[in-house]
Amino acid sequence: MSAARLPPDFVQRARHLKLVLTDCDGVLTDGGVYYSDQGEAYKRFNIRDGMGVERLRDLAGIRTGIVTGEHSRSVVKRAEKLGILECHLGCKDKARTVLAILERLKLSSAEAAYLGDDVNDLPAFGVVGLTACPSDALEQVRAAADVVLVRAGGQGAFREFAELVLSARCGAE
Template identity: 35%
Template sequence: MSASEAAIAAARQVRVLVLDVDGVLTDGGLYYDAAGDVSKRFNVQDGLGIKLAQAAGLVVAVITGLKSKAVEKRVRELGIKDYHAGHTAKIPLLQQICDAHGVQMSQVAYLGDDWVDAGPLRSVGLPMAVCNAQPEIRDMAAWVSTVPGGHGAVRECIRFILEAQDKLGILWEEWKIR
């Protein structure tokens, strides 16, 4: 089985998608204003992708190393209930998410970009990376986006999973008649 076939087979089993934030949901930039407050840039297509994943029955969760009011607000806007901020040791939280949703690690996809994501990538059924991830992270991934983090990589990852599960076309048909 080729890597692509293996990734498709793994994507068919996915019930939970876990995302990193900085460099995945954002472009990784930290924008400081004069008062020292940080803002972050999110891609609206990623947001719709998350809503599509949820509509298709996937659980979307976020584990991030940094705490940010902007991220918390965006995650809540997207209806993501499994949000864990300020954690660089991600495997215990990943296991907690699996336990809460009654899934095995083999039913989890994880999208990351940097060394802090190595543990989860090694543990899940479908390790995924953004194309601008660190080389070690790309090497661990069964699937790599064609666009960088913060620029639609999450949407691309969700399209891949939903297409493998034969759900993308059904969702598209629903959206065409809205």
């Protein structure tokens, strides 16, 4: 497996992080959704990404959050299970949502990272200090991201980013 594309100042930027926000569909999931005649029935999450959330919190004191354009009870349940307190659904203006979170938590842009995979995530990229995307993100998102991960969305991309941050911050294994 090849290595993620990292900016030269990744270690310095990762050491300042206090918050990692992520889109859901296409990052925490593979973007697929199962529908029944009653609407959305299931989303598939990678359990290793959940461990990434826990490791960021427990080893480095980094908060995590989900910012998604969708309204999904599955996302809420996953966030609750992982102890993610920042779970924002139906966000059509993700930059505005991210800025509101930063203001409420009294964090600077440099203290936040955002993972996204599609064009609706690009505005949020502009308001944080570090950005990342899965390997299967849209081409323009890969071009805009500071970090292009090796793993695809729903295949451990969030965990990969978490481990890169932990390695930069505290040499966690």
